[in-house]
Amino acid sequence: MRFKLQTDYGLRAMVYMAAKQANCTTDEIASYYDISSAHLGRVIRRLQSHGFVKAIRGRRGGVRLDRDPETVTLGEVVETLEQGAQPLDPPHGEPTNGIDENLRLKAVLRRAHGLFVNYLNKVTMADLASEGLPPKPQPQTMESSPSQHETAPQQSSDTVSTSPREPIGVPSTGGTPTGYGRTNLPY
Numbered sequence: 001m002r003f004k005l006q007t008d009y010g011l012r013a014m015v016y017m018a019a020k021q022a023n024c025t026t027d028e029i030a031s032y033y034d035i036s037s038a039h040l041g042r043v044i045r046r047l048q049s050h051g052f053v054k055a056i057r058g059r060r061g062g063v064r065l066d067r068d069p070e071t072v073t074l075g076e077v078v079e080t081l082e083q084g085a086q087p088l089d090p091p092h093g094e095p096t097n098g099i100d101e102n103l104r105l106k107a108v109l110r111r112a113h114g115l116f117v118n119y120l121n122k123v124t125m126a127d128l129a130s131e132g133l134p135p136k137p138q139p140q141t142m143e144s145s146p147s148q149h150e151t152a153p154q155q156s157s158d159t160v161s162t163s164p165r166e167p168i169g170v171p172s173t174g175g176t177p178t179g180y181g182r183t184n185l186p187y
Contacts, residue, residue, distance in 0.1 A: 018129035023062035075120030
């Protein structure tokens with residue numbers, strides 16, 4: 001399932017506020033994630049109208065979660081921001097597509113969507129913020145990314161990677177970095 005940009009921004013802001021447990025500004029959150037402050041402000045106002053976020057006025061004001069992070073589920077926030085979107089539902093006013101005629105396929109996709117939403121309803125904001133904020137994402141620049149001719153040093157095949165971005169117990173392949181700290185794996 002693909003989320004709207006608004007949902008992405010909303011989830012990031014909610015996790016940030018849950019981890020911080022203090023007043024935050026929209027600019028602070030936007031700067032942390034390197035996203036548009038204006039767009040994030042609109043998303044936060046929408047979260048506020050649904051009772052997820054509270055705005056505090058004044059010199060030391062800002063925004064914060066209006067509910068206990070233990071009671072706010074990821075599924076609840078996604079359903080609110082996605083407006084209950086279902087797979088294969090055409091936007092209002094558009095003609096239906098050929099998949100509507102294949103009821104079996106539509107039923108399978110709706111069931112998969114239901115399982116996805118049920119899983120999200122089991123994850124709370126407190127779960128996501130339990131380890132605090134992750135390190136601030138660093139933008140990748142052309143100078144910092146290895147060229148196609150450079151390769152990482154080859155490790156012996158019997159070593160186990162202990163990189164925090166790879167699961168423990170996965171043999172390191174010594175592959176070329178592909179972004180986000182991952183390497184090309186042979187599978």
